[in-house]
Amino acid sequence: MGADRKLARWDKIVEYFRLLDDASDRIEVVELGKSTEGNPFLLAIITSPENFRNLEEIRRTGPTLAYSDDLTAGEALVKTGKAVIAMAMSIHASEVGGTQMAPELAYDLITGDSPYIKRILDEVVLLLIPCANPDGNMMVVDWYNRWLGTEYEGGPMPWLYHKYVGHDNNRDLVLMNMSETKMLAKLLFEDWFPLAYIDFHHYGSFGGRYYIPPFVNPTDPNVDPLVWTEQQLYGGAMMLKLEQAGKTGVENYAGFTAEFNAAYTRVCSWHGICGMLTESASAKLASPMYVHYHQLQPARRGRPEYRAHVNFPHPWPGGWWRLRDIVEQQKVSALAALEVAANYRETLLRNLRLKAKRGMEKGESESPYALVFPPSQHDPLTALKLLDALRKLGVKVHRADEEFAVDGIIHPEGSYIVFLSQITRPYLLSTLRRRIYHDSPWARSPEGTPISLQDIAGYNLAELMGAKVVEVGKPFEASATQVEEIPLPEGSVMGSEHGYVLDGRLNDGFKAVNDLLKEGIKVCRADEEVRSGGAAYPRGAFYVPEQEGAAEALGKEAGALHLTLHPLEEAPEFERHEVRSLRIAMYQRYYGGNTDEGWTRWLMEQYGFDYATVRDKEIKEGLKGKYDALIFPSDPVPMITGEKLEEYFEKRFKGMRVFPKFPPEYRSGIGKEGVEKVKEFVEAGGTLLLLNEASEFAIDELKLPIINVVKDLKPTEFFCPGSTLKVEIDTSSPLAYGVAGDTPILFWDGPAFSIKLVDNNEDFRVVARYPDERILQSGWLIGEKLLSRKAALIDAKLGEGRVILYGFRTQFRAQTHATFKFLFNALIT
Numbered sequence: 001m002g003a004d005r006k007l008a009r010w011d012k013i014v015e016y017f018r019l020l021d022d023a024s025d026r027i028e029v030v031e032l033g034k035s036t037e038g039n040p041f042l043l044a045i046i047t048s049p050e051n052f053r054n055l056e057e058i059r060r061t062g063p064t065l066a067y068s069d070d071l072t073a074g075e076a077l078v079k080t081g082k083a084v085i086a087m088a089m090s091i092h093a094s095e096v097g098g099t100q101m102a103p104e105l106a107y108d109l110i111t112g113d114s115p116y117i118k119r120i121l122d123e124v125v126l127l128l129i130p131c132a133n134p135d136g137n138m139m140v141v142d143w144y145n146r147w148l149g150t151e152y153e154g155g156p157m158p159w160l161y162h163k164y165v166g167h168d169n170n171r172d173l174v175l176m177n178m179s180e181t182k183m184l185a186k187l188l189f190e191d192w193f194p195l196a197y198i199d200f201h202h203y204g205s206f207g208g209r210y211y212i213p214p215f216v217n218p219t220d221p222n223v224d225p226l227v228w229t230e231q232q233l234y235g236g237a238m239m240l241k242l243e244q245a246g247k248t249g250v251e252n253y254a255g256f257t258a259e260f261n262a263a264y265t266r267v268c269s270w271h272g273i274c275g276m277l278t279e280s281a282s283a284k285l286a287s288p289m290y291v292h293y294h295q296l297q298p299a300r301r302g303r304p305e306y307r308a309h310v311n312f313p314h315p316w317p318g319g320w321w322r323l324r325d326i327v328e329q330q331k332v333s334a335l336a337a338l339e340v341a342a343n344y345r346e347t348l349l350r351n352l353r354l355k356a357k358r359g360m361e362k363g364e365s366e367s368p369y370a371l372v373f374p375p376s377q378h379d380p381l382t383a384l385k386l387l388d389a390l391r392k393l394g395v396k397v398h399r400a401d402e403e404f405a406v407d408g409i410i411h412p413e414g415s416y417i418v419f420l421s422q423i424t425r426p427y428l429l430s431t432l433r434r435r436i437y438h439d440s441p442w443a444r445s446p447e448g449t450p451i452s453l454q455d456i457a458g459y460n461l462a463e464l465m466g467a468k469v470v471e472v473g474k475p476f477e478a479s480a481t482q483v484e485e486i487p488l489p490e491g492s493v494m495g496s497e498h499g500y501v502l503d504g505r506l507n508d509g510f511k512a513v514n515d516l517l518k519e520g521i522k523v524c525r526a527d528e529e530v531r532s533g534g535a536a537y538p539r540g541a542f543y544v545p546e547q548e549g550a551a552e553a554l555g556k557e558a559g560a561l562h563l564t565l566h567p568l569e570e571a572p573e574f575e576r577h578e579v580r581s582l583r584i585a586m587y588q589r590y591y592g593g594n595t596d597e598g599w600t601r602w603l604m605e606q607y608g609f610d611y612a613t614v615r616d617k618e619i620k621e622g623l624k625g626k627y628d629a630l631i632f633p634s635d636p637v638p639m640i641t642g643e644k645l646e647e648y649f650e651k652r653f654k655g656m657r658v659f660p661k662f663p664p665e666y667r668s669g670i671g672k673e674g675v676e677k678v679k680e681f682v683e684a685g686g687t688l689l690l691l692n693e694a695s696e697f698a699i700d701e702l703k704l705p706i707i708n709v710v711k712d713l714k715p716t717e718f719f720c721p722g723s724t725l726k727v728e729i730d731t732s733s734p735l736a737y738g739v740a741g742d743t744p745i746l747f748w749d750g751p752a753f754s755i756k757l758v759d760n761n762e763d764f765r766v767v768a769r770y771p772d773e774r775i776l777q778s779g780w781l782i783g784e785k786l787l788s789r790k791a792a793l794i795d796a797k798l799g800e801g802r803v804i805l806y807g808f809r810t811q812f813r814a815q816t817h818a819t820f821k822f823l824f825n826a827l828i829t
């Protein structure tokens with residue numbers, strides 16, 4: 001494994017693991033399900049034959065220690081339980097080492113007869129995911145083999161290494177939208193609750209050779225300190241074993257922070273599982289790479305020089321770097337982690353119980369005591385989706401059997417209560433509350449420049465999803481029942497001769513409307529409030545007149561989507577317009593693919609929006625007459641036009657990355673010709689949606705009189721690394737129909753707009769703008785003044801058409817449910 005210029009493809013690795021399964025009583029291979037594109041997703045359980053005889057009992061140890069409400073439970077399990085450790089390989093498919101290493105690790109464990117291996121097998125159960133992204137492995141291997149022996153050998157793929165989400169497959173765990181994530185979440189939080197979880201990655205080619213745990217500062221005080229101390233134990237043993245094996249260039253406490261992000265390692269740590277990752281220096285996939293000593297760089301955090309440090313004791317001197325080096329270092333560290341688990345089995349099991357107890361005790365003695373989801377939500381179905389995700393991540397959720405009062409608020413029966421006395425307390429505290437990022441010496445360079453984070457600074461799911469969550473600051477009693485599954489309302493259709501009303505605040509309503517339109521049912525949208533039968537539906541409600549087939553079609557949608565269709569009790573007199581689905585084109589480029597494009601595709605499919613993917617050729621041929629709307633997902637303008645890419649890379653990465661070489665047929669960009677065609681398309685009546693960074697296309701290429709007021713500023717002048725910001729929303733604009741007026745937007749790498757002083761100001765409708773001050777909701781914002789009163793969302797006229805500039809992440813990772821409607825509203829009109 002890891003031989004020069006050889007990569008094993010997933011189908012062969014599957015075959016190999018099944019062979020091991022047949023040949024050995026130390027391994028069981030389980031297919032957990034299928035990947036997004038239908039490939040087998042495997043778990044290999046490796047332990048002693050004796051342990052296999054008691055596997056079900058061993059499996060229950062983790063969930064019992066983590067979730068039992070009985071404070072005295074677990075002492076016997078701590079003594080007799082086995083140490084369960086999970087490892088997942090190559091979730092990022094171009095980071096090929098892990099999946100190439102896994103078969104060899106498995107082979108060594110099931111054939112080894114040394115006391116060292118036998119002890120590991122006796123004390124430990126290894127849950128090995130040989131490939132956390134099977135589809136990606138196959139794409140990368142095929143790509144690699146295709147260009148072997150050419151000047152493009154070892155170069156990156158032109159597209160995403162997952163059907164939808166590419167590199168963001170490791171940012172999906174909070175809502176589990178992808179099938180791979182669902183399987184892993186069930187394995188970790190429901191079935192096994194292991195003591196530790198490690199995933200194996202690659203980083204760049206010009207730094208250390210191998211990053212191992214622990215993470216570097218800053219950290220999050222909500223996490224149980226036992227997690228960080230365990231990381232030192234595992235990481236210390238890895239460092240020792242690697243040095244002993246002659247592996248140089250190993251570093252820890254560097255590069256990767258102990259702050260929350262939506263990756264497996266962090267979600268695990270926030271749950272009390274010791275979540276860790278390793279990062280190997282990249283070769284050119286399986287091709288060796290030569291690196292000069294003077295090219296070797298410091299780490300972004302934690303290792304300021306390329307010299308020997310306590311956390312980087314033995315620098316690598318440069319030279320050839322090969323996939324085999326990666327396979328070996330990863331295998332040594334994997335075995336070291338298993339050795340720690342074997343040697344400290346009882347301590348680690350005791351720690352797991354201790355983390356659970358501490359969570360329970362804190363939740364009974366420290367504020368906040370609970371988070372309450374009231375039944376009255378702006379979009380109740382979306383709030384239930386959040387609760388469902390929490391359940392699937394092992395969070396205990398209760399439902400109030402009767403009303404209760406606390407902190408001067410009466411919460412009705414049916415309120416969901418998330419008590420904070422549980423092992424997942426740190427996760428809940430860090431992802432469901434307003435959070436102002438702690439600006440500290442760890443967060444800046446010695447000269448005071450803020451350092452980019454590994455994920456967004458304000459990861460508040462309640463804000464991103466528009467769920468109302470009430471924090472309880474006092475101990476209280478409520479009669480409540482724990483729910484295993486979050487029940488969804490049964491949909492219903494109540495009709496009248498005048499037709500049906502569907503609340504425009506529900507995201508799922510858009511799926512229903514898209515389905516209805518495809519069936520030829522007439523649907524209208526109310527341009528003012530609708531009152532019927534004592535209820536009021538805000539502007540933007542959908543109205544379906546009584547017509548042939550309506551009752552049946554609506555019944556189907558209501559049942560499938562849990563929607564309620566209300567009767568309109570009097571003939572409609574409100575302002576309304578008939579809606580239709582637009583013919584949507586979405587631009588796709590090469591150069592590694594665009595994660596935002598993949599997420600957008602996935603989101604559109606979930607909500608029933610048909611779209612066509614268009615590339616340069618279609619754009620240059622012209623979209624006029626073929627489509628009504630064109631979407632540019634978030635992307636810097638040079639990546640869309642394909643012009644000045646080298647300069648763009650130089651400016652953005654300051655010499656730390658050069659633009660990779662792609663075969664000519666995989667270079668993309670719409671060019672001047674494409675820009676002209678896009679302009680023609682809009683002027684003839686088309687709608688152009690420019691998401692986040694792509695908004696600058698309107699400024700740079702379409703020459704709209706708009707300025708990005710935060711362009712090219714130094715981080716000390718303006719810095720907003722993924723934060724929710726307050727905006728004032730013009731809810732009378734059809735683009736904002738159904739959006740809650742107080743919804744914060746997620747700002748990350750975005751523009752903020754000012755309109756130049758022109759005569760035709762009325763052609764630019766500002767749909768969302770920043771307030772004068774106190775703009776930050778959650779996260780980190782330097783340079784607030786620059787945003788004061790500026791526009792965040794502009795609906796601009798251009799000829800007969802319109803250009804919509806979204807200065808924020810309206811559909812980020814399919815997680816920002818609160819602002820999906822800014823996108824949906826533009827596509828049903």
Ligand SMILES: [Zn+2]
Nearest residue numbers: 092095201202
């Ligand atoms: Zn990675």
